[in-house]
Amino acid sequence: MFYALAKRFSSNKPKRFYPIMIVTVALGYGLSFMGFKELVSIxxxxxxxxxxxxxxxxxxxxxxxxxxxxxxxxxxxxxxxxxxxxxxxxxxxxxxxxxxxxxxxxxxxxxxxxxxxxxxxxxxxxxxxxxx
Incomplete structure (x- = not known):
């Protein structure tokens, strides 16, 4: 899902793909420590x-x-x-x-x-x- 998200946001500027991919993966990784119940409730x-x-x-x-x-x-x-x-x-x-x-x-x-x-x-x- 991170790949699709990064690809969509960088469709008109291919050079932005890797920075967007790295940021979204890092954000997702950080949110994974929050816990499923809390994540779903938000x-x-x-x-x-x-x-x-x-x-x-x-x-x-x-x-x-x-x-x-x-x-x-x-x-x-x-x-x-x-x-x-x-x-x-x-x-x-x-x-x-x-x-x-x-x-x-x-x-x-x-x-x-x-x-x-x-x-x-x-x-x-x-x-x-x-x-x-």
Whole structure:
């Protein structure tokens, strides 16, 4: 566990791995003399409070970003509707539809090429499943 902890904290600065590893191992070794009962009586409540803090932070972030998530969802639905015209023989896929699809891809928070190719693949997979 000390290795994983040191690796995570030094991921962007590899030269810091060994100092972090030495400090965490020394700290763990020192805490091992404290006794299991005392260690558990301190760590369980501490980890519980940290868990509650993380839940509050995640809830606040969700509330703050909720409108951005909704707008991205609607943007992707519009892209799917537009590109589905291309593969539907009964609908016409115009140059205006293509421009709108590309513009929506640019407006997305995801890389434009990635979102456009993912939506095209999704629609192709869905159409191939429906034709089976």
């Amino acid at each position: 760590m369980y409540p501490l980890l519980g409070y940290i868990g509650f803090l993380m839940l509050i932070i995640l809830a606040l972030a969700w509330i703050k970003e909720r409108t951005n998530i909704k707008s991205e969802k609607y943007l992707r639905r519009k892209m799917i509707r537009l590109i589905s015209k291309k593969y539907d023989d009964e609908q016409e896929y115009t140059k205006k539809d293509k421009e709108k699809f590309n513009q929506l891809g640019e407006d997305s928070i995801v890389d434009a090429q990635d979102i456009k190719s993912d939506i095209k693949e999704l629609l192709k997979d869905e159409l191939s499943e429906n034709n089976k």
